[in-house]
Amino acid sequence: MTDAILSCSGISMDFGGVKAVDDFNAVIGKGETVGIIGPNGAGKTTIFNVFSRIYIQTAGTLAFNGESVDHVDQVGMARRGLSRTFQNIRLFSGLTVLDNVKVPLDYKGEYTMAEAVFHLPRRNRMEKAVAEKAMQTLELLDLAKYADSSATALPYGLQRRVEIARALVSEPKLLMLDEPAAGLNPEEVLQLVDFLKEIKSKFEGIALLVIEHRMDLIMNLCEFLYVQNFGRTIAKGTPAEIQEDDAVLAAYLGEENI
Amino acid sequence: MLLQLLINGISLGAVYALIAVGFAIVFSVLKFSNFAHGGMISACAFIGYFFQASFESPPPIIVTIAVTSAAGVLFALFLDAIAYRSIRRHRSPSIYYFLASLTISILITSLLNIFFSKNALAYPMLFSSTTFDLGSLKVSRMDMMILAVSVVILAALMLLINKTKIGLAVRAVAINPDTSKLMGIDSGAIIVLIFSIAGFLAGVSGVLLGCKYGVYPDLGQTMMVKGFIASLIGGLGSLGGAIAAAFILGVIEMFWTFGFGALSTPVMTFVLMLLFLFIRPQGIAGQFAKEKV
Ligand SMILES: Nc1ncnc2c1ncn2[C@@H]1O[C@H](COP(=O)(O)OP(=O)(O)OP(=O)(O)O)[C@@H](O)[C@H]1O
Ligand SMILES: [Mg+2]
Numbered sequence: 001m002t003d004a005i006l007s008c009s010g011i012s013m014d015f016g017g018v019k020a021v022d023d024f025n026a027v028i029g030k031g032e033t034v035g036i037i038g039p040n041g042a043g044k045t046t047i048f049n050v051f052s053r054i055y056i057q058t059a060g061t062l063a064f065n066g067e068s069v070d071h072v073d074q075v076g077m078a079r080r081g082l083s084r085t086f087q088n089i090r091l092f093s094g095l096t097v098l099d100n101v102k103v104p105l106d107y108k109g110e111y112t113m114a115e116a117v118f119h120l121p122r123r124n125r126m127e128k129a130v131a132e133k134a135m136q137t138l139e140l141l142d143l144a145k146y147a148d149s150s151a152t153a154l155p156y157g158l159q160r161r162v163e164i165a166r167a168l169v170s171e172p173k174l175l176m177l178d179e180p181a182a183g184l185n186p187e188e189v190l191q192l193v194d195f196l197k198e199i200k201s202k203f204e205g206i207a208l209l210v211i212e213h214r215m216d217l218i219m220n221l222c223e224f225l226y227v228q229n230f231g232r233t234i235a236k237g238t239p240a241e242i243q244e245d246d247a248v249l250a251a252y253l254g255e256e257n258i
Numbered sequence: 259m260l261l262q263l264l265i266n267g268i269s270l271g272a273v274y275a276l277i278a279v280g281f282a283i284v285f286s287v288l289k290f291s292n293f294a295h296g297g298m299i300s301a302c303a304f305i306g307y308f309f310q311a312s313f314e315s316p317p318p319i320i321v322t323i324a325v326t327s328a329a330g331v332l333f334a335l336f337l338d339a340i341a342y343r344s345i346r347r348h349r350s351p352s353i354y355y356f357l358a359s360l361t362i363s364i365l366i367t368s369l370l371n372i373f374f375s376k377n378a379l380a381y382p383m384l385f386s387s388t389t390f391d392l393g394s395l396k397v398s399r400m401d402m403m404i405l406a407v408s409v410v411i412l413a414a415l416m417l418l419i420n421k422t423k424i425g426l427a428v429r430a431v432a433i434n435p436d437t438s439k440l441m442g443i444d445s446g447a448i449i450v451l452i453f454s455i456a457g458f459l460a461g462v463s464g465v466l467l468g469c470k471y472g473v474y475p476d477l478g479q480t481m482m483v484k485g486f487i488a489s490l491i492g493g494l495g496s497l498g499g500a501i502a503a504a505f506i507l508g509v510i511e512m513f514w515t516f517g518f519g520a521l522s523t524p525v526m527t528f529v530l531m532l533l534f535l536f537i538r539p540q541g542i543a544g545q546f547a548k549e550k551v
Contacts, residue, residue: 083441086437
């Protein structure tokens with residue numbers, strides 16, 4: 001077993017009596033691709049929200065890269081190398097693709113107000129470095145030609161890619177994707193699988209955690225799966241094992257196949 | 259004469275622009291109208307006056323502006339610490355910011371009223387002669403100084419917001435603070451930066467307005483209304499729109515005053531604002547800074 005980038009034990013999340021997540025335990029190894037599947041309302045997005053510290057779990061502990069992060073906030077989590085996309089795309093509307101991708105690089109350029117206002121060499125160098133880094137990431141993901149387009153004016157499929165580019169630009173250790181195939185047609189789903197595999201090869205050592213409904217995507221991409229239903233883990237294992245699992249077939253896959 | 263009015267109007271618009279931008283930048287990030295800005299302007303006008311008056315021979319006005327705007331920043335940080343920080347910590351809705359800012363503005367003005375009379379104090383004479391001739395035009399040195407200072411500051415601010423990474427962070431937080439946090443941007447720090455910028459602008463406009471109109475407790479409140487209207491006409495939260503609207507407002511006011519007298523000018527201004535609210539509520543810039551998701 002490789003080193004864990006993220007591990008959690010006994011994570012529960014209550015919303016006034018609704019147990020959205022109930023005793024979730026998981027280990028994600030560095031460089032692994034792990035999937036979370038389950039029907040609507042199973043608590044998948046809530047798990048992401050706890051990992052990125054939007055919610056503080058009501059029970060359980062969370063560690064990132066070997067460090068306990070129970071008291072770390074959203075900003076701290078991002079800076080430690082966790083980034084994510086959203087079920088409903090959340091690009092900055094009104095900003096160009098390039099500016100969107102530059103945003104996560106922002107905090108790294110810490111210079112004084114005076115330097116920010118006046119054209120000083122150090123500022124210029126940093127501004128340039130950020131623009132170059134963002135452009136490189138766009139090129140790497142074949143998005144460079146859209147750099148100056150308004151991000152939210154792009155077609156849906158491209159917006160998803162831009163969101164992934166934005167999540168990748170800070171070279172995270174763990175990238176979490178919330179239903180990246182939602183709203184895509186079957187052909188686009190195949191392209192997305194290739195795209196994600198490309199990411200794995202271009203960003204060495206990056207771990208992926210993917211929430212997905214689309215079996216074709218999850219089975220093609222993930223090495224390990226957690227199956228959630230009503231907040232609980234009803235099965236976990238390799239895709240092959242999961243496909244054989246009776247409980248899963250009954251709760252989830254069966255439904256899908258009808 | 260027309261050209262003369264135009265020049266005066268532009269100079270007036272420049273001061274409005276400084277106020278409007280101070281308003282708009284806070285609105286863009288926090289989605290509330292920061293009425294404390296008026297109190298800040300008054301306070302800064304007094305600070306500038308007393309700094310200037312504390313010397314036998316007054317320092318160049320630019321020194322007073324620099325010192326006062328630094329004081330404005332400190333003042334803004336102080337207000338943030340006593341009033342706004344806990345609102346942020348409790349994640350209270352923007353209406354609390356609004357109420358706090360309104361209270362602060364009234365408080366500052368009332369305090370100034372206790373210590374100073376309503377009679378305006380005049381800044382020491384800045385220029386030995388008040389006007390210079392430009393062809394057939396008589397141009398006020400004061401107006402030109404105000405215009406020059408305002409334009410430089412506005413340009414620097416626009417550069418900061420539109421061309422730097424810090425500016426990009428401000429824009430990102432304005433569009434969506436929650437998503438920004440997940441990108442590693444400390445939105446609390448950005449908010450403090452925004453208040454500092456507003457304080458800086460209050461410092462500059464306090465001195466400029468003090469020079470032009472004299473220093474009295476209600477100075478800021480009175481002038482803030484113009485900035486508020488400009489930021490509204492410009493499209494709440496849009497810096498470019500606020501600046502454009504402020505210049506237009508300055509010029510229109512100048513011409514109106516010339517044609518119909520000063521008494522009806524405020525009426526015209528408010529009617530103009532109402533017209534905008536009816537016809538084009540999104541303002542000149544055409545879009546609201548995107549609401550929170
Ligand atoms: N902030 C919240 N307040 C109250 N209830 C919430 C909140 N967030 C999620 N829930 C509830 O938690 C449960 C799990 O929601 P979650 O969004 O995690 O499901 P999901 O597995 O991502 O579903 P989907 O496939 O529809 O995206 C749902 O019953 C939802 O209503
Ligand atoms: Mg979900």
